[in-house]
Amino acid sequence: MLLGAQPKADRDINAKLMVTDLDVYYGTFQAIKRASLDVAENCVTALIGPSGCGKSTFIRALNRMHDLQPDVRVEGEVVLDGEDIYAPGVDPVAIRHRIGMVFQRPNPFPKSIFENVVYGPRTHGQGNRKKLQEIAERSLRHAALWDEVKDRLDKSALELSGGQQQRLCIARCLAVDPEVLLMDEPASALDPIATSKIEDLIGELKKDYTVVIVTHSMQQAARISDFTAFFLMGELIEKGETRAIFTQPKDKRTEDYITGRYG
Amino acid sequence: MRRVVDRLATFLLWAAAIGVLVLLAFFIGYIVYLGWHAISWHFLTSPPSEVDAGGGIGPEIYNSFYILVLTLIFTAPIAIAGGIYLQEYARPGWFTSTVQFCAESLATIPSIVMGLFGLIVFVNLLGWRFSAIGGALTLTLLNLPALMRVTQEALSSVPDSYREASMAIGATKWQTIRKVVLPSAIAQLTTGVVLIAGRIFGETAALVYTAGTSVSAGRSAYDLNPFHNAETLSVHLWYTHSESLVPDASAIGNGSALVLLAMVLLFNIAARVIGRTLSKRLTAT
Numbered sequence: 109m110l111l112g113a114q115p116k117a118d119r120d121i122n123a124k125l126m127v128t129d130l131d132v133y134y135g136t137f138q139a140i141k142r143a144s145l146d147v148a149e150n151c152v153t154a155l156i157g158p159s160g161c162g163k164s165t166f167i168r169a170l171n172r173m174h175d176l177q178p179d180v181r182v183e184g185e186v187v188l189d190g191e192d193i194y195a196p197g198v199d200p201v202a203i204r205h206r207i208g209m210v211f212q213r214p215n216p217f218p219k220s221i222f223e224n225v226v227y228g229p230r231t232h233g234q235g236n237r238k239k240l241q242e243i244a245e246r247s248l249r250h251a252a253l254w255d256e257v258k259d260r261l262d263k264s265a266l267e268l269s270g271g272q273q274q275r276l277c278i279a280r281c282l283a284v285d286p287e288v289l290l291m292d293e294p295a296s297a298l299d300p301i302a303t304s305k306i307e308d309l310i311g312e313l314k315k316d317y318t319v320v321i322v323t324h325s326m327q328q329a330a331r332i333s334d335f336t337a338f339f340l341m342g343e344l345i346e347k348g349e350t351r352a353i354f355t356q357p358k359d360k361r362t363e364d365y366i367t368g369r370y371g
Numbered sequence: 372m373r374r375v376v377d378r379l380a381t382f383l384l385w386a387a388a389i390g391v392l393v394l395l396a397f398f399i400g401y402i403v404y405l406g407w408h409a410i411s412w413h414f415l416t417s418p419p420s421e422v423d424a425g426g427g428i429g430p431e432i433y434n435s436f437y438i439l440v441l442t443l444i445f446t447a448p449i450a451i452a453g454g455i456y457l458q459e460y461a462r463p464g465w466f467t468s469t470v471q472f473c474a475e476s477l478a479t480i481p482s483i484v485m486g487l488f489g490l491i492v493f494v495n496l497l498g499w500r501f502s503a504i505g506g507a508l509t510l511t512l513l514n515l516p517a518l519m520r521v522t523q524e525a526l527s528s529v530p531d532s533y534r535e536a537s538m539a540i541g542a543t544k545w546q547t548i549r550k551v552v553l554p555s556a557i558a559q560l561t562t563g564v565v566l567i568a569g570r571i572f573g574e575t576a577a578l579v580y581t582a583g584t585s586v587s588a589g590r591s592a593y594d595l596n597p598f599h600n601a602e603t604l605s606v607h608l609w610y611t612h613s614e615s616l617v618p619d620a621s622a623i624g625n626g627s628a629l630v631l632l633a634m635v636l637l638f639n640i641a642a643r644v645i646g647r648t649l650s651k652r653l654t655a656t
């Protein structure tokens with residue numbers, strides 16, 4: 109069962125990630141209740157919903173970021189290309205190599221711009237200076253940041269503006285060649301101009317990557333996503349093609365949210 | 372009325388701060404006033420004298436640094452590794468809280484008690500007699516918890532967002548610690564280590580019964596053998612004022628106090644300078 113009841117006939121869609129009956133608990137509190145979602149390859153899937161609805165919790169389950177917190181328990185299946193990433197014996201480090209994540213607040217390391225971008229390849233054993241330079245240029249170009257920083261790659265990443273820092277974080281993610289990019293409200297800490305740059309970038313990125321984005325802005329979801337999933341109080345209420353969700357929502361709660369009746 | 376109270380509070384807090392400053396200035400001034408007559412090249416480099424006037428503190432200065440280095444060699448690896456474990460790896464549970472509790476208990480043991488423990492274990496039980504290594508191991512026990520705490524605090528000042536960013540692109544935990552967390556914490560960690568070094572340099576009670584009150588059993592007073600006596604500067608200061616037979620004991624004590632004070636001050640200044648330069652170099656590249 110693919111996301112979007114009637115996908116456009118001319119678009120060939122494969123499910124890159126298939127989430128089945130996902131439960132996430134913080135201690136005894138259940139933050140995600142039986143959520144199932146298929147994420148289409150080379151598309152942008154937006155997760156929307158009011159604050160505290162579980163959309164961030166959901167996206168963090170997709171590359172096992174919850175493993176880093178002691179009291180979080182995840183149940184259910186998340187299948188990436190036919191392999192359950194929560195199956196015993198699966199190395200979460202290898203999974204995060206294939207499924208990268210960009211966070212709400214830009215979080216570059218206190219290192220140079222260059223060192224930030226090549227951090228991933230370096231940790232995966234790439235030591236060749238020339239190769240690293242190629243990777244840095246390619247990733248920065250891909251993240252639409254190259255022209256702004258090419259003359260100061262050895263300067264501290266912390267000197268960049270917030271929007272540039274966020275694109276640097278995206279470049280840092282791209283440098284390890286992931287297959288899926290998870291973005292947790294990547295533009296919420298940015299001004300409108302920086303936001304629109306990030307949005308343009310996401311439109312470009314889906315040609316090569318599968319993108320899942322959490323956003324609190326419905327306009328943003330409508331502008332950039334192909335599919336949308338609506339969360340409310342830990343439940344995945346409705347999912348489908350973005351246009352369908354925004355024009356004829358099937359569930360009353362989705363309609364209420366979209367028309368601005370909550371949060 | 373609230374304005375008056377506000378002003379009064381501001382004044383009292385200001386006065387307290389000034390009070391501390393004045394007190395410190397008075398101490399330093401007094402020690403400098405008493406001690407600076409005694410300072411000479413001869414005093415700083417000669418061995419101490421047992422009976423006659425005119426002894427120096429050269430070997431004591433040397434021993435202070437020697438024991439400091441030994442202590443740091445023993446303390447730093449264990450304390451830093453333990454701190455990394457507690458801050459980055461340990462999950463809450465009985466084991467973690469036991470380790471934490473033991474460290475805190477160890478930290479509250481008075482140094483004289485630690486010194487007597489050293490006397491029993493290193494001097495008598497192991498039969499090392501008074502020795503530099505016995506003193507250094509006693510100081511290791513004394514400073515282990517403090518350095519562990521310093522490590523934990525330095526690591527906890529590194530934002531979690533760095534760790535998340537690193538893990539989210541497929542770095543392992545150890546890679547994250549080594550390449551992101553430690554470089555970000557190194558400035559604060561170094562500052563802490565140097566401050567603790569200042570404390571080790573000034574420690575007295577724990578050394579009187581472990582490293583001894585005479586400078587060396589060897590042929591030279593500047594002696595690398597860790598199993599020889601090693602009276603430090605601060606122990607010498609205590610010794611000259613309480614048990615020494617030399618006629619110029621008080622002048623020597625005053626001079627030693629001044630040198631000790633200058634050294635410890637140097638450690639504090641060094642801590643600030645090193646911390647600042649390191650953090651500049653590592654963050655602004």
